[in-house]
Amino acid sequence: MAKVYEVVKVFGTVGSPFAKRVQIALELKGVQYTFFEEDLRNKSELLLKYNPIHKKVPVLVHNEKALVESLVILEYIDEVWGSDQPILPQQPYHKALARFWSKFIDDKYMPAITKAAFSANKEEREKGSEETVEALEHLENELKDKFFGGESIGVVDIAAGHIAFWLPAIEEAVGLKLLTSDKFPKLHKWGHEYTNHPAVKKNLPQRERLVAFFKARYASIITASK
Amino acid sequence: MAKVYEVVKVFGTVGSPFAKRVQIALELKGVQYTFFEEDLRNKSELLLKYNPIHKKVPVLVHNEKALVESLVILEYIDEVWGSDQPILPQQPYHKALARFWSKFIDDKYMPAITKAAFSANKEEREKGSEETVEALEHLENELKDKFFGGESIGVVDIAAGHIAFWLPAIEEAVGLKLLTSDKFPKLHKWGHEYTNHPAVKKNLPQRERLVAFFKARYASIITASK
Structure with missing residues (x-):
C-alpha cells in the first residue's frame, strides 16, 4: 500500500489503453494517485519534461521520479507496492x-x-x-x-x-x-x-x-x- | 553457477547480435551451455518447436523449458543464476x-x-x-x-x-x-x-x-x- 508521504501522479488520456494499464495496476495495489489528463494535440510542459524522449502517455511520477512505457511501469508498480496482489508471477x-x-x-x-x-x-x-x-x-x-x-x-x-x-x-x-x-x-x-x-x-x-x-x-x- | 544437472541450450547464429546477448549474459554468470547454430534459410525442427510463434533466434532452453525474446531471456538469466554478477540493478x-x-x-x-x-x-x-x-x-x-x-x-x-x-x-x-x-x-x-x-x-x-x-x-x- 502507498505510504502517506508518497506522491503518485499519472499522466494520460481518458481513452488511452496504455494509460489505463497503469491506472488499473495502481487500483489493484490500492495506491492513491492524481490523474493528469493530457491533450495530445497540445502536450503539457510537464509531460514533455517527464517524457522528453517519446513525449507520450502514460507517465508515472512517483515522488518526482518519472517512469515511462506502460509495461515498464507495471513491473515497477509490482516491485514497489508489495506482493499481496502480485501482477507478475513469482517463478x-x-x-x-x-x-x-x-x-x-x-x-x-x-x-x-x-x-x-x-x-x-x-x-x-x-x-x-x-x-x-x-x-x-x-x-x-x-x-x-x-x-x-x-x-x-x-x-x-x-x-x-x-x-x-x-x-x-x-x-x-x-x-x-x-x-x-x-x-x-x-x-x-x-x-x-x-x-x-x-x-x-x-x-x-x-x-x-x-x-x-x-x-x-x-x-x-x-x-x-x- | 549452473548446477551439474542443469541442461542449458542456446539456439542462435554466429552473427546474430540478439543471440550474442544471451551468450554474453550466460558467460557473465559462468553458466555452461551448448550452442546450436541455426541456418535461418532452413530452420531446424527444434527451433520451430521451441519458438513456434516467432520462429526466430535466440531461444534459450533450460531443462527443456524454452524461452524466447532476448531481453526476456536476459531477465530470466539474471533471476535464475544468482546475483554475484547482477545484470539488472536491484533498486x-x-x-x-x-x-x-x-x-x-x-x-x-x-x-x-x-x-x-x-x-x-x-x-x-x-x-x-x-x-x-x-x-x-x-x-x-x-x-x-x-x-x-x-x-x-x-x-x-x-x-x-x-x-x-x-x-x-x-x-x-x-x-x-x-x-x-x-x-x-x-x-x-x-x-x-x-x-x-x-x-x-x-x-x-x-x-x-x-x-x-x-x-x-x-x-x-x-x-x-x-
Whole structure:
C-alpha cells in the first residue's frame, strides 16, 4: 500500500489503453494517485519534461521520479507496492512467459489492429485484419484459466485489456468483426470477466465516447485517402 | 553457477547480435551451455518447436523449458543464476530505467540502423541515418559511467552491444559514418571497453565475416532496387 508521504501522479488520456494499464495496476495495489489528463494535440510542459524522449502517455511520477512505457511501469508498480496482489508471477519461468505475452501484445496485436482499422489503404486494412486474427488465435490458445494470470488478474490481462474493451468499440466504429465468439470463445468469456472486475470496471472510459472517437478517426482517414 | 544437472541450450547464429546477448549474459554468470547454430534459410525442427510463434533466434532452453525474446531471456538469466554478477540493478527505479533503455534500443535504434543501411530506397536510408543518429544522441547523453550499468556490464550494455561491434561493421560494409568519435566520444570509449571485456570479447563473431555478410546484404538490396 502507498505510504502517506508518497506522491503518485499519472499522466494520460481518458481513452488511452496504455494509460489505463497503469491506472488499473495502481487500483489493484490500492495506491492513491492524481490523474493528469493530457491533450495530445497540445502536450503539457510537464509531460514533455517527464517524457522528453517519446513525449507520450502514460507517465508515472512517483515522488518526482518519472517512469515511462506502460509495461515498464507495471513491473515497477509490482516491485514497489508489495506482493499481496502480485501482477507478475513469482517463478522465473512463468514470469518470463508473462513478459513474453505482454510484449507479444504490444509488438504483434497492437500494430495489427491499428493497421486493420486505420490504414488509408484497403489492402493494408485487410492484411491488418489477417494479422489481428492471427495474434488473437495465439492468445486464445494461450488462455487456460479464468485470466491469463490464473485465478486473478496479471500483467498479461492488463496488457491485453485492449482486446476486451477497445477492440469491440473499434469493430463497432469501423464495421469490422474479428473477435467473433464462435472463433474465440475463451477470449470472449475472458473479456467479460476482465471488464467486470471491480478494479477494471471503474477505470474504463465511456464506451460511446470511444466509439465516436474511433468513428471520427476512421472517417478522417477514409476521407484523406480518397 | 549452473548446477551439474542443469541442461542449458542456446539456439542462435554466429552473427546474430540478439543471440550474442544471451551468450554474453550466460558467460557473465559462468553458466555452461551448448550452442546450436541455426541456418535461418532452413530452420531446424527444434527451433520451430521451441519458438513456434516467432520462429526466430535466440531461444534459450533450460531443462527443456524454452524461452524466447532476448531481453526476456536476459531477465530470466539474471533471476535464475544468482546475483554475484547482477545484470539488472536491484533498486526498482534504476531497474525500470534499465528496462526503458533496453527497450529503447530495440524499438528505436535497431529499426533505425536497419533502415539506414538496408532500405531499398535512398530517401528511406537517409531518414534511417537521421533516426540512428538521434537514437545514438540519446544513448550518448545517458552514458554516465564506464558502462551503462555503472562500473560493470549491465542489461543496457548487453542490449547496446550492436552499437559497439555490429554498427562499425555495417558502416564499413555500406559506406556510412554515423558513430563518429567527435560527435559520440562517450559511446566510442564505451564501445572499446565493452568489446574488450573478457566475457564479451570471446563471444564476438569474426569481424571480416560480418563485414562480408553486410556487404552482400547491401549489394542484393541495391541490385534488387535498380
